[in-house]
Amino acid sequence: GAVVSQHPSRVICKSGTSVKIECRSLDFQATTMFWYRQFPKQSLMLMATSNEGSKATYEQGVEKDKFLINHASLTLSTLTVTSAHPEDSSFYICSALLWTSTDTQYFGPGTRLTVL
Amino acid sequence: QQQVKQSPQSLIVQKGGISIINCAYENTAFDYFPWYQQFPGKGPALLIAIRPDVSEKKEGRFTISFNKSAKQFSLHIMDSQPGDSATYFCAAEETSGSRLTFGEGTQLTVNP
Numbered sequence: 210g211a212v213v214s215q216h217p218s219r220v221i222c223k224s225g226t227s228v229k230i231e232c233r234s235l236d237f238q239a240t241t242m243f244w245y246r247q248f249p250k251q252s253l254m255l256m257a258t259s260n261e262g263s264k265a266t267y268e269q270g271v272e273k274d275k276f277l278i279n280h281a282s283l284t285l286s287t288l289t290v291t292s293a294h295p296e297d298s299s300f301y302i303c304s305a306l307l308w309t310s311t312d313t314q315y316f317g318p319g320t321r322l323t324v325l
Numbered sequence: 326q327q328q329v330k331q332s333p334q335s336l337i338v339q340k341g342g343i344s345i346i347n348c349a350y351e352n353t354a355f356d357y358f359p360w361y362q363q364f365p366g367k368g369p370a371l372l373i374a375i376r377p378d379v380s381e382k383k384e385g386r387f388t389i390s391f392n393k394s395a396k397q398f399s400l401h402i403m404d405s406q407p408g409d410s411a412t413y414f415c416a417a418e419e420t421s422g423s424r425l426t427f428g429e430g431t432q433l434t435v436n437p
Binding site for chain 1: 357359361366367368369370371374414418424425427428429430432
């Protein structure tokens with residue numbers, strides 16, 4: 210159980226275009242999902258916390274108008290990178306919070322974004 | 326600052342050996358400490374986790390040792406295998422369901 214999927218796994222886009230990444234909890238409902246960014250050989254950097262039915266909470270330094278997050282259902286959160294530029298190229302990973310006695314975050318497989 | 330310091334940055338062990346990765350924290354409000362394993366190009370996968378009310382937790386070949394007074398915790402991988410070669414992240418969470426603070430990661434290589 211506790212499977213989280215992401216789509217697409219890889220995406221290449223041209224500079225100036227927008228890209229949408231989906232994060233789904235497949236076998237549980239997730240009121241809270243998180244979006245991370247990871248550069249090569251570095252740790253995960255939290256970008257924002259997404260709560261179903263409300264606005265996302267962004268970390269300091271993350272542009273909310275550039276990284277649009279929508280959490281419209283208990284199993285789906287989306288991250289849209291608007292007007293992408295080469296510096297937005299990165300590995301984007303989502304996680305979904307499973308509320309049990311341990312309240313564990315389960316991570317998706319990640320999405321590799323390359324902006325040309 | 327809510328930081329978690331992880332060491333070593335990289336670790337090479339022989340097959341069958343013990344891999345030990347250490348983490349230290351400052352924030353005494355942290356109350357949940359998971360370890361994640363990440364393979365290249367994949368998302369992190371939960372390995373094992375512990376709360377401060379116990380000093381050790383073991384699941385198969387993986388053991389977490391927790392020292393509350395020293396604010397340190399460590400991951401021990403017994404009988405390390407080449408398939409364990411991955412990057413390991415420790416993390417800490419302050420309150421239930423809140424954000425995770427990750428360590429810098431340890432790249433483990435297990436030689437056959």
